Amino acid sequence: MMRFPAEEIRIVEFGEQDAQEISDLFRQVWPLLTEYPEHWRRKRCYGRQQIVNEMRRGYHYFGARLEGKIVGVYKARITAKGLFGEHQTVLPSCRESGLASAMYIQFAEYGRAQGCKRNYCNILVGSEVGEHLMRKYSFRPWGKPYYQSRGMLVQRYERPLAS
Numbered sequence: 823m824m825r826f827p828a829e830e831i832r833i834v835e836f837g838e839q840d841a842q843e844i845s846d847l848f849r850q851v852w853p854l855l856t857e858y859p860e861h862w863r864r865k866r867c868y869g870r871q872q873i874v875n876e877m878r879r880g881y882h883y884f885g886a887r888l889e890g891k892i893v894g895v896y897k898a899r900i901t902a903k904g905l906f907g908e909h910q911t912v913l914p915s916c917r918e919s920g921l922a923s924a925m926y927i928q929f930a931e932y933g934r935a936q937g938c939k940r941n942y943c944n945i946l947v948g949s950e951v952g953e954h955l956m957r958k959y960s961f962r963p964w965g966k967p968y969y970q971s972r973g974m975l976v977q978r979y980e981r982p983l984a985s
Contacts, residue, residue: 832922836883836895843892844985851911857946859973866909868950884928884964886921894921898929904980905933922951926959933983940983944976 852866885895896910933941945952961979970976
């Protein structure tokens with residue numbers, strides 16, 4: 823596993839030209855995430871056109887490249903409640919590298935730049951990595967856990983953003 827400080831990882835916004843590569847990453851990683859129900863993992867393996875359609879509807883895809891290849895991504899959209907982030911996907915060889923942390927740092931920076939009052943996201947209840955990142959980046963539970971999908975209990979978390 824590689825490891826480097828999150829501040830040294832460059833998070834960029836991807837465009838429609840990156841949609842196939844993002845799709846390839848989803849199709850490589852999501853089948854391996856067995857803590858999620860199988861129907862959810864299949865649903866998260868977006869095709870290129872689905873990603874393009876979301877980009878055109880206001881979703882922003884952010885992530886990082888290593889040696890020219892996309893190795894991590896998440897998507898975000900601005901809502902009336904703030905900046906909502908989801909679908910974080912990191913290549914297994916890049917886990918514990920600081921990449922997820924870099925994305926959470928950039929998630930706050932982007933939210934502030936857009937004038938959002940908060941970042942928010944859903945984390946699978948019992949996910950050690952997800953819950954660790956929520957504590958590390960000062961997110962707090964927002965509401966009660968709920969089933970986002972059949973068999974998938976999540977907790978919504980929020981992080982207020984100061985200007």
